Amino acid sequence: MSDRLPLLPRHGDDPGEAWAEALLEPLRLEEIACDIAPSVMARVAAERVAVRPLPAILARPRLLWAACVPAGIASLAFLTIICLGLGRAAAGGAAPGGALAALLPRLIRLVGERLAAAAGFVVTIAAPLLRAAWALVDTLAPLLRGAGLVAAATGLLSIVISLYVFGHYRGTAPQAGAASGILPHGGTPR
């Protein structure tokens, strides 16, 4: 006799629901003892201990990213203020400031030329390399994001340290000008 099962049974092969119910009745009546509640609850409790919610600040990366922008602006503003402060504090302030102003157009032109040359280079030669580099950057994006955060944090730290140094040593810094006895070119008044 063949042991193959009738995957496509003929009409009339189905013995009917009542037949199946009667045949399988002992399985329905079978009592199964099972006590798994303690082990499941222990597992659930262990998971609750292991997976505590992250601190709110770590759970909100968008907030952190948003905070990076004002931090960057603050850093830039601080840098500008320091430059202006240094310019004013420097002997007389006018001479270095004027020299810097005269230098600025040349500097801008030079940077522009270099940028244009670099753009030409990128378009003609380095585009494939840049595409590959972009793919690499894309892959390393999480790492770069982390580095960005570290950079922002370092910037903030530098602001704090600079403020401290600036405030703490301002009183003891040598005074420029005739009243202080030090002239801009380093000599002393007669």
Added chain:
Amino acid sequence: MASEPTDVELIREVLAGGVERFELLIRRYERLVAAAAIRMGVPRQEVEDVANEVFYKVYRSLKRYEPTHAFSTWLYRITVNAALDRRRSRRHDTRMDEIPAALADSGPSPHEDAERRGRVRLLQEALARIPDHYRAPLVLMHVEGLAIEEVSRVLDLPEGTVKSRLFRARAMLKQIIQRHYPALAPSLPGGEAS
């Protein structure tokens, strides 16, 4: 006297942070899950492991439960999937010589009880010969007592497919009983064909 909380009430309490209330849900359904797993072909010594996995999965996906359907239906679905996964991963051979060891019970039993257990064992053997996708609707409907629409929901199949699989599963079971376990055939009008 306070009435027993419903499944949905318990689930809401668990989701609101009362995790300890999940134990009541487990107590309420652990036998059902264990029985369904055994009937789906999971060896008895692995049943607690499978049931544990089922309830842990239920706990972790409790937010996704839709109260429009009975909790037991959802539970059956997870149990059937877990049982089938277990069978696939372990590649359990459904040959009849392996089944008795898997279903061996401990402790002595009276004569009638032993006879009943023997019948249960043979029925499990017969069911184990049917392919999983035919056995699942057969067990859910004729052993677990689910209606066609519930079986359809548990297995995520159209009712028509469930009906045709049931038809084939019963035909296969009839043939298996005729060939290998003629003593099990029930004396019913349907059994006359056997």
